[in-house]
Amino acid sequence: MRTIDQIKESIAADFMNNEAVADLFGFPAGDNFAAHFSKVSVVNLLFYVFASAAWVVERLFETHRAEIEARIGEIIPHRAKWYKSKVLEFMQDRTLMPDTDRYDTSGMTQEEVDAARVVKYVTADENRNASLLTVKVAGEKDGVRCCLDPEVEMQLAAYLAEIKDAGVRINLVNREADTFNCSIDIYYNPMLLPENVRRDCEAAIRSYIANLPFNGEYTNMALIDALQAVEGVRIAEFRQATASASGMTAVTAIDARHVPAAGYFRAGQITLTMKAHEQV
Structure with a gap:
């Protein structure tokens, strides 16, 4: 929102660019306002009064807009992404302010707030056929995704029950990671040691699996692409x-x-069959 000085400068600029006004006051059109009118001049004071009135009107409209948006937010059911953002704001071992969906963090440091927000990963997807909102969550320990503790899951479920829209059914999913196994034939450059190529291939697989977006889609093709980028791999033949x-x-x-x-x-069992790639 504009300040009084910004509004006044806009009025003054339009005033100075008006050719009829320039002829009347005897200054070149587009000249600097301060070069011809002092701070105590009648024109400058009138512009300040006009700018002040305009500032009050803009403030009133801004306040009205904020009130309308807040009211709309209370009336219209929230979309799935709202639930995602609210789950990320969940705080362990703390209660909401009465009749709100917010926590009082005024006496907390940013470090304390971050430590209390134990949900690090979340997705919210609506099943329209079943009228069910599935919320998947995970925490993080030592930089690795992990399941939330059972007591934290209970607190989160109570939090969702408190903030959700009336009639919304929520399926909270808090589980240990799925286990991924694979079997791949690696045709490697025989000028390199197969042990080294195997090590790098396994690292590439584990990196791809670990760095998938939360609730992201794994594809066999992308896994093969990751292996093809490993030095020494000439062919990566997917088995299962x-x-x-x-x-x-x-x-x-x-x-x-x-x-x-x-x-x-x-990553579970990774079976790599190393085969030297001989020139035909």
Whole structure:
């Protein structure tokens, strides 16, 4: 929002650019206002009064706009991304201010706020057919994604029940990482040691799996692309990949792509068959 001085400068600029006014006062059109009118001149004081009145009107409209937006926010049901942002604001072992969806952080340092916000990863997706909002979450320990502790999950569930819109059903997903296994044939440059190429290939696989976006889609093609970038790999021939959700005995064969049930993977058994690539 503009200040009084900014409004006054805009009025003065229009005044100085008006050719009829310039002829009347005897100055070149577009000249500097301060070069012809002092701070105590009648014109300068009138401009200040006009600018002050305009500033008050702009403030009133700004306040009115903020009140209308707040009212609309209270009436219209929130979208999925609102739930995502609110889950990231969840704070462990703290309560909301009465009749609000906000915490009182006035007596906390930024470090304390960051430590209390234990949810580091979250997605919120609506299943329109089932009228269900699925919220997947994860924390972080030593830079690695992890499941939230059970007591924290209970607090988060209570927090969501408090802030959610009436009638919204929420499926909170807080699970250990899905296990990813794969089997790949690596045709390597025989001028290099197969042990070194194997080590770099396994590191590339683990890096790809660990750095997928939270609840992001894994693809066999992208994994092969990551292996093709490893020095010494001439051909990476995909055999199979599987995923198993934590606590489940079923193993899912990955056909082209897969989204982990927990929102993230951990690398399990990586089987690399090293084959020297001989020139034909």
